[in-house]
Amino acid sequence: MSLAAIGGRTIPDQFLGIAIFVVVLIATFIGARLIARFVGEKVRQQHMRAEMVVVTRRAVTAAVIVLGVFLALGWAAQNANVTLFGLLVATVVAALGVQQLLQDYVSGYDVLLERHIGIGDRITFDEQSGTVTDVRLRVTLIKSDAGDLIVVPNSELFTKPVTVHTARSTTEPPK
Numbered sequence: 657m658s659l660a661a662i663g664g665r666t667i668p669d670q671f672l673g674i675a676i677f678v679v680v681l682i683a684t685f686i687g688a689r690l691i692a693r694f695v696g697e698k699v700r701q702q703h704m705r706a707e708m709v710v711v712t713r714r715a716v717t718a719a720v721i722v723l724g725v726f727l728a729l730g731w732a733a734q735n736a737n738v739t740l741f742g743l744l745v746a747t748v749v750a751a752l753g754v755q756q757l758l759q760d761y762v763s764g765y766d767v768l769l770e771r772h773i774g775i776g777d778r779i780t781f782d783e784q785s786g787t788v789t790d791v792r793l794r795v796t797l798i799k800s801d802a803g804d805l806i807v808v809p810n811s812e813l814f815t816k817p818v819t820v821h822t823a824r825s826t827t828e829p830p831k
């Protein structure tokens with residue numbers, strides 16, 4: 657059984673499936689390069705460091721290629737379940753990969769919302785003391801007594817005890 661005829665000759669289904677797979681794969685690689693270039697320019701416009709631009713472009717390229725491979729496999733096999741299964745696996749792997757990062761962002765949101773720690777507060781955390789210099793969404797920056805900069809993920813501040821030595825009321829906004 658065949659799906660197509662070219663010049664009076666029939667093309668077997670296997671060859672047609674391989675041809676579709678190759679065409680979709682080539683289109684995926686071209687699309688990945690174009691999308692990564694576009695996203696890289698957007699990141700560069702935000703005055704990010706060159707390393708961030710490179711990492712972002714690589715991540716976008718990898719994501720588009722993985723999506724395209726599963727799409728090509730599903731199309732070649734003429735079965736949508738292959739594509740859906742591939743997307744499910746890719747989603748689970750990505751979720752496990754960024755789990756800690758998401759935890760830091762959610763914890764940072766809570767740290768900023770609750771305002772227990774503010775810029776200028778003197779805190780003790782994990783047997784280290786210092787003054788909070790910046791509270792960001794993912795990390796909090798602390799300058800130690802020795803003058804070192806300590807970068808603490810907000811998930812650590814959220815899950816472990818922190819002693820705030822600065823005497824200010826909790827209703828007073830941080831500096």
